[in-house]
Amino acid sequence: MLAARVVQEQGIHVEGVNFFTGFCVEGHTHAIRDRKHKKPKRNNALWVAEQLGIKLHVIDISEDYKDVVLHPRHGYGQNLNPCLDCKIFMVGKTLELGLIDDLDFDFVLTGEVIGQRPKSQRRETMPIIAKESGANDRLLRPLCALNLPPTLPEREGWVNRDQLFGFHGRSRKPQMELAEKFGFSDYAQPAGGCCFLTDETYSNKLRDLWEARDSRDYQLDDIMLLKIGRHIRPRPHFKLIIGREEGENRFLAGYRNQFTHLAVTDYPGPLALLDGNPTTTDIELAARILARYSQGRAADKLLVTVASVTGLTRDIEVTPMAPNELEPSWHVGS
Amino acid sequence: MSAPNQPLKIVDVRGLLCPLPVIRMQERVKQLTPGTILKVLATDPGSLEDIPAWCRVHGHTVLETRHENHDIQLVIRVSG
Numbered sequence: 104m105l106a107a108r109v110v111q112e113q114g115i116h117v118e119g120v121n122f123f124t125g126f127c128v129e130g131h132t133h134a135i136r137d138r139k140h141k142k143p144k145r146n147n148a149l150w151v152a153e154q155l156g157i158k159l160h161v162i163d164i165s166e167d168y169k170d171v172v173l174h175p176r177h178g179y180g181q182n183l184n185p186c187l188d189c190k191i192f193m194v195g196k197t198l199e200l201g202l203i204d205d206l207d208f209d210f211v212l213t214g215e216v217i218g219q220r221p222k223s224q225r226r227e228t229m230p231i232i233a234k235e236s237g238a239n240d241r242l243l244r245p246l247c248a249l250n251l252p253p254t255l256p257e258r259e260g261w262v263n264r265d266q267l268f269g270f271h272g273r274s275r276k277p278q279m280e281l282a283e284k285f286g287f288s289d290y291a292q293p294a295g296g297c298c299f300l301t302d303e304t305y306s307n308k309l310r311d312l313w314e315a316r317d318s319r320d321y322q323l324d325d326i327m328l329l330k331i332g333r334h335i336r337p338r339p340h341f342k343l344i345i346g347r348e349e350g351e352n353r354f355l356a357g358y359r360n361q362f363t364h365l366a367v368t369d370y371p372g373p374l375a376l377l378d379g380n381p382t383t384t385d386i387e388l389a390a391r392i393l394a395r396y397s398q399g400r401a402a403d404k405l406l407v408t409v410a411s412v413t414g415l416t417r418d419i420e421v422t423p424m425a426p427n428e429l430e431p432s433w434h435v436g437s
Numbered sequence: 438m439s440a441p442n443q444p445l446k447i448v449d450v451r452g453l454l455c456p457l458p459v460i461r462m463q464e465r466v467k468q469l470t471p472g473t474i475l476k477v478l479a480t481d482p483g484s485l486e487d488i489p490a491w492c493r494v495h496g497h498t499v500l501e502t503r504h505e506n507h508d509i510q511l512v513i514r515v516s517g
Contacts, residue, residue: 123456146456146483149490158494163460327454353507357452 104151105278106214108285109245111155113263118158118206120197121148124189125165125326126172126299147297154287160206164196165323172300173319177231182306184298186223187231190215194236210241210256217247218272226250246270246278299330304436308334311435315339315379324358328376331355334435335392341379342435343389345396360412365393368406368418372397387421394423447476451508455483459491462513466497471517474500479509488513 107117152159171192175185194213200206215224215232222228229251233242240255243262248254249269257264270277282290299305308329313319315336328344332351336342343365346352352374355364362376363386375393377386390407399405400423410416431437448465450458458479469475477488482504488511489499501512 121456123460127456146459146487146490148456149459149487149494152494153490156494159491161456161460161463161491163457354454 104155104214104287104290105281105285106212106245107151107155107157108287109267109281110212110243110262111157113266115262117155117212118160118208119148119152119155120193120200121159121161122168122193122196123161123163123165124168124298125323128297128299128302151290160200162196162200164192167196168192169321172321180222180301182301182303183309184222184300184306186220186301187228189298190223190228190232191235194232194238194242198237209261210243210254211238212243212245214246215244216270216272216278217250219275299326305329308436311336311342315342324361328355328358328378332373333396335429335433336435337388337392337430337433338381338385341377341381341385341389343392344376344378345393346373346375359410363412364410365390366408367394367397367399368408370397370399370402370405372399387419390419390421391424392429394421395426395429397423399423445474445476447478449478450484451478451480453479454481455487458484459487462488463491466495466513466515469515471515473515475513475515477509477511477513479511480507482509484509484511 107119111117148161149159171185171188172183175188177185177187180186194211197211201208215229217224217226217229229244233239236242243254243256244251245267247270248257248264248267250271253264256262257267268277268281309321309326311334312321312325312329331344331354332347333345334342335345344355346355355374355376358376362378363381364377365375366372372393373396375389377389381389386409390409394400394405394407397405402423404420404422406418406420408416408418446465446469448462450461453461458477458481462475462477465475477484479488485502485504489502492499492513496516498514498516499511500514501510503510
């Protein structure tokens with residue numbers, strides 16, 4: 104937001120690009136859960152575009168992005184976050200927009216600041232991103248440009264280097280002061296907090312998925328479902344995904360034609376999907392676990408409806424699992 | 438509401454969550470000529486904020502918004 108405004112201040116036309124990787128924290132999470140949010144349900148990128156008065160191109164790169172997640176050439180950060188490869192990929196994809204979507208632009212700008220992030224925003228990584236993305240010296244970082252060699256837009260005089268900045272380090276105080284100068288009283292979450300791959304619990308869930316399937320791969324639905332509900336794996340070959348509130352139950356219900364699913368019949372309770380290849384015995388175990396999360400958890404016996412992907416249903420009577428029977432290690436991600 | 442002789446186009450993004458409704462609508466709008474009326478069918482409550490916001494930044498006009506239970510409908514006039 105700041106980087107774009109800095110360049111706009113020089114009278115340059117700017118358009119925004121926002122990429123959907125499937126791992127975005129905002130969006131799906133706020134859309135799914137029913138909890139009362141004080142913050143409005145907004146897409147931050149769109150909100151920023153409106154504040155700046157620029158067009159925003161929202162691009163789905165979720166399929167191509169798999170290769171970045173599965174085979175990062177520069178490795179992962181603290182969790183499964185391939186931040187450096189991600190930046191290279193996104194700048195490269197932005198360049199592709201000029202070819203595929205016929206967008207006409209002279210250079211690409213990002214809001215990176217040297218030293219802001221330990222893995223991807225270091226002095227040494229800046230030229231790597233520029234080179235490996237193919238942008239080379241058409242990649243301008245207005246917020247830290249004074250700490251870097253002049254880029255093509257600066258050398259050609261398209262951008263006045265004297266009006267760019269030399270921010271560096273982890274402190275965001277200079278950015279906040281600049282935001283205040285521009286009159287921005289509200290701004291989106293700082294970089295890094297917007298990707299589930301930086302989250303330890305989520306990364307553990309993704310590793311669990313790969314281990315259970317004996318394959319480092321995923322589909323979009325897989326990574327969406329990892330954001331939702333309690334994931335409980337009582338046996339290596341299957342897990343339950345249990346909704347935690349109404350919004351999640353409704354979202355999970357959209358997958359009923361893809362998974363065997365369970366719901367407690369005679370008490371209010373959540374919906375559960377079974378991911379994997381559960382046997383009849385496993386389904387009974389799953390029903391007992393699910394019953395534990397229903398309002399019938401104190402009952403001696405209750406009925407659970409089991410429905411197959413083809414819509415066949417049957418009721419089974421089970422005893423809700425006692426708290427001490429539910430192994431802590433079954434909770435995926437923790 | 439719709440211009441005379443202007444057939445209504447529909448994009449169905451029900452079941453998709455933010456930002457996919459915007460992405461699918463954006464892809465559809467690119468195929469349409471200025472003045473076309475597009476109806477968006479959605480279920481994600483975020484669409485009520487995001488689709489009008491996307492229309493505003495791209496100059497398209499939201500003609501109508503409906504939200505009943507979990508069903509959302511927005512009618513848009515594509516700009517030039």
